[in-house]
Amino acid sequence: MTIRLLLADDQDLIRGALSALLELEEDFEVVASVGRGDQVADAAAEHRPDVALLDIEMPGLDGLAAAAVLAKRLPACRVVILTTFGRAGYLRRAMEAGAVGFVVKDAPPETLADAIRRVMAGQRVVDPALAAATLAAGESPLTARERDVLNATRSGAGVADIAARLYLSEGTVRNYLSAAIAKTATRNRAEALRVADERGWL
Amino acid sequence: MTIRLLLADDQDLIRGALSALLELEEDFEVVASVGRGDQVADAAAEHRPDVALLDIEMPGLDGLAAAAVLAKRLPACRVVILTTFGRAGYLRRAMEAGAVGFVVKDAPPETLADAIRRVMAGQRVVDPALAAATLAAGESPLTARERDVLNATRSGAGVADIAARLYLSEGTVRNYLSAAIAKTATRNRAEALRVADERGWL
DNA sequence: ACCTCGCCATGACATTTGTCAGGGTCCGGC
DNA sequence: GCCGGACCCTGACAAATGTCATGGCGAGGT
Known part of the structure; x- marks a missing residue:
């Protein structure tokens, strides 16, 4: 068969x-x-x-x-x-x-x-x-919003662009980015994006 | 045959x-x-x-x-x-x-x-x-050094890291990055890296 | 009802990043 | 021999980025 x-x-x-x-x-x-x-x-x-x-x-x-x-x-x-x-x-x-x-x-x-x-x-x-x-690698510690914001940085867009695209204030976007950086134990967005990607947190 | x-x-x-x-x-x-x-x-x-x-x-x-x-x-x-x-x-x-x-x-x-x-x-x-x-896409307008520096940003490293790795001063690294950003007509490293990649300039 | 927690936001601040205006060496071509 | 251009550097400034303290709102749990 x-x-x-x-x-x-x-x-x-x-x-x-x-x-x-x-x-x-x-x-x-x-x-x-x-x-x-x-x-x-x-x-x-x-x-x-x-x-x-x-x-x-x-x-x-x-x-x-x-x-x-x-x-x-x-x-x-x-x-x-x-x-x-x-x-x-x-x-x-x-x-x-x-x-x-x-x-x-x-x-x-x-x-x-x-x-x-x-x-x-x-x-x-x-x-x-x-x-x-x-x-x-464990479960993703990122909240839904942190994921969104981090994903939006992919194209290389700045905070203002992301804020506009997601209808958030710039301060808020910076906050989420900051949280994501902390949770990935990195030092900037680019690194945070890279490790979150590797760990499958997106 | x-x-x-x-x-x-x-x-x-x-x-x-x-x-x-x-x-x-x-x-x-x-x-x-x-x-x-x-x-x-x-x-x-x-x-x-x-x-x-x-x-x-x-x-x-x-x-x-x-x-x-x-x-x-x-x-x-x-x-x-x-x-x-x-x-x-x-x-x-x-x-x-x-x-x-x-x-x-x-x-x-x-x-x-x-x-x-x-x-x-x-x-x-x-x-x-x-x-x-x-x-x-044309020939790459990037100089060898600009290529090196831009490539080094891949991991998400900061200026200080790159400077150390390439034995350059931080100011110089910023200069090359700035030149690369100008030549790709973008607004930051991440974007510059992305378009240089797409155009095959690396 | 109260507490926690995710979410949204603000404003102030330190740090990093990008720009600009210099000035130096070395090399190849006209 | 001089010029242009790649390469290296400095210092100063503006803009973007990351951090922190703080507060309001709504949903779920005890």
Whole structure:
């Protein structure tokens, strides 16, 4: 009995390559392949895959959000997140979104097929080292507002811009930034943004 | 007559997948596959590929530097850069390093095989849209020092840290930063770094 | 009802960052 | 031989950023 797969990755070439890799296994069949997160649920509803392989960075809807939608609409379809970044926060959010597997793109090639079969057998599949890192990073101590403000600094915007965009006063924005800097134990926004990102606090 | 290929990409899974994709073509044979830039030249010397497919982001030596080494040691081996980022500066530097092809990872899957055959036929292969963008971005107006300083801000370090790391005075660092901000027509380091990155000026 | 806590805000302050106007060396090209 | 430009530095100033003390409002918990 063959395992039906759905593949979601925004890079066409990679998607094609993964498809080629997976089709080498006799018990796998790629039944759907999409390039946007917001096409995942529809494609899954139509082709009824056993396992969905989702990249995180995708236009439309990211892989984590797509996983959540999928878990709701087709609980029978198991979700494996397949991503470039072994970030702690990604793993936590993947689990919260109902994923049962998490594979990073620099794992050895056999890992993927292996993970898919294990997931089909009802197991959860996670790199142990990454799981440890995730626990170490802990829950995000940032409040929703602090997250918003920190995220808004991404483009390099100044306090005034952020205040305008979020309808806050400049003083308030500075406060949140200050709080975020304190909580990340850093010395300025740029650093705070970087470590919050790494820890998956955004 | 089959085309012998060398594959270099730091992500094992992707490398395996690309290999699977390429092996589907009867006239292709992947004769070597490495995960670090500094292994490219040796592997090529040993296996004599006709075409080397190099990712840019790699540990040891990046794909562009590896291309330059390869062009020197095995001029018969044609280089195709295969990268995630269609950044203008990457393309320019790839051409300067002696690459004859440039393919982005979100191109349609057939593109790759096509590019390889075209390159074997003596043609250069570049996405026209990207080529236009590269010309539009122009040469980098940044001096070597301005590049250094701007690059050093990546981690979010302050002026004092950078000054220490580069053995410059704080005033000088501020000057270079100021110059870089002016040349990118932005309003602070973060923005300057972002646009310089996009334009391939680093 | 009271307390806590997240959220919003203010104003004052120290520090950091960006700008400007200098002045110095060294090198390659006209 | 002189000029221009990359490179290094200083010091002074304005603007942006980060910190702190303080207070009001609303929601949830005891």
